[in-house]
Structure formats: C-alpha cells, structure tokens
Amino acid sequence: MCAADFGIARCAPKAAWAGPVKILRGEWQAGTLVRRYKRFLADVRLKASNKVVTAHCPNTGAMTGCLESGADVWLSHSDDPLRKTSFTLELTRIDGHYIGLNTHNANRLIEEAIIKGRLGPALHDLHPDREVTFEGGRLDFRLGSQAEYHFVEVKSVTWMEGKGVGRFPDAKSERAAKHLAHLAHLVKQGASGTLVFCVQHSGIKSVEPARDIDPLYAEALAQVVSEGVVCKAFKTQFRPPHAFVTKALPVHIR
DNA sequence: ACAGGACGCGTTGGTTGGAC
C-alpha cells in the first residue's frame, strides 16, 4: 500500500511549518468505514483485499460529523501480539476534507512544531517535557526552565460546523475545563500558559468554543484568557502517511 | 545503571446492579 495508490502526493506541502509526523505506522492500509461501535472499535473494509477488519478507535469522543459509514479511512498496523486489534483508525476523508481521528497525534504534531520553533518565540524548546504532573493535575507539555516555565495543553479539534468553523468541545467535558483551571492556576503562580487547538480537519478556517454544547467550558475559556492564558490554534495538513502543522488559525473566544 | 513489569491516566457510551 502506498500513497500513490490513492492519488496522494508524497511531498510535503510548501506551507508546512513543521514535521513531517508519520501518523500512519507499520503496514498501513486504506479502507472504507463499515461501522463504529462500542466506543473503541470500528469495522473497516480494506481497499486492498476487500476484507473487513476490526480497528481500534483511539478517539472515544463524540466525533460529531467525523465518522460516517462509507467514508474513506486510513489505518495504522501494529505487529504487537499483546494488542487485541492489529489496526488503529487514524484518518478519514469526508466531503473532500481530511480529518485526523487519533487524539494522540495532536500532541505529536504540536510537539514537532514546538521543537521546530514554529509556534512563536514563547513556545520554542528543543526538548519539551511531556505529560507533566503537578498538584493532582497533568498538562501536555512544559517548556523552559524553573526560572520561567511555560505550560502547554493541546486539544484536538475535528468538528466543523458551517463554512470552516471549528468547534470545541464536541461533547460536555469536565476534564477540558479542569485543564483550563490548571493553566490559569499556573499563570497566577507566575508561569506562562498556552492552550493550543490542534485542528485536525482540513476544512476548518477558524476555531470557537461550542457554547451550546458546553457553556461552562466556553465561560471558563473566556475567563482564563482574561487571566492571561494564551489561546492559539494551528492547522494540520495531511499527506498520508504524514501530517504537518502548516499555519495559525484565528480563535474567536466570544 | 539499566531493563522490564506493573500501574495510573485519559477518553465516554454501554452495561450492570441496586434503590425506589
């Protein structure tokens, strides 16, 4: 299986800021989604063999508008004998737009952009610490030194509504609000904090909080931004098996 | 010092069991 089989250019887009990050691992496959069920699982018909396989779905969220039966999907493959499913659902294409489904890839993409210094001078660190724990909480990245720590929390945006408006969250999320509180708390203690929306949908042109889905989160976001937390969004471009962070997108808090 | 195993975290709809 190769990218050329699906008319996909192998080269990186000229606008790529960072990467590439390989999002399709192992003997990756293209297929068609048959159904998603039990939150973690999806049946996919492989294009190469026409066989139906069960893949692990690493995004347990609502994934509004992201998983439609019959949609093109791409799967990673693992030889790990401990795994119950050899395939992992990574990417889909709906209405001509690529949508990254693996939330872990959002962190990898943003980490790559941080390492390359593409997210601005305040977010430039050769070796950010990942999954930093503190006072009962955990954030995705810590940059800098003890003199001036900079904490970064990454959220994956895959839900597009209307013409290019990315919305987050797609379901009520107490944890997302908790992460905002953690960032605000650290900023109050003198650190810097940035919330990064990693937009894994090629059709999204701007990001806004989904006030109708989770009004508490929308309020919390506006509050922490007023308290000094920086909120940014970055667009991902897909060239299977790779993905790239390409540019900043506007975030409309209110 | 290093390798490997155990465990915790994060994610949310479905299932199960108890209370009313």
Place this chain on the structure above:
DNA sequence: GTCCAACCAACGCGTCCTGT
C-alpha cells in the same frame, strides 16, 4: 419500570518500582 452510580471497554504513554 425508572433512575442513578459504578464499572468496563482498548490502547498509548509516562512514571514508579523491582530485579539483575
């Protein structure tokens, strides 16, 4: 029968502990 809380599902990643 209905409601609610607790638990479970699969996986990757990081941390901690133990053995060599």
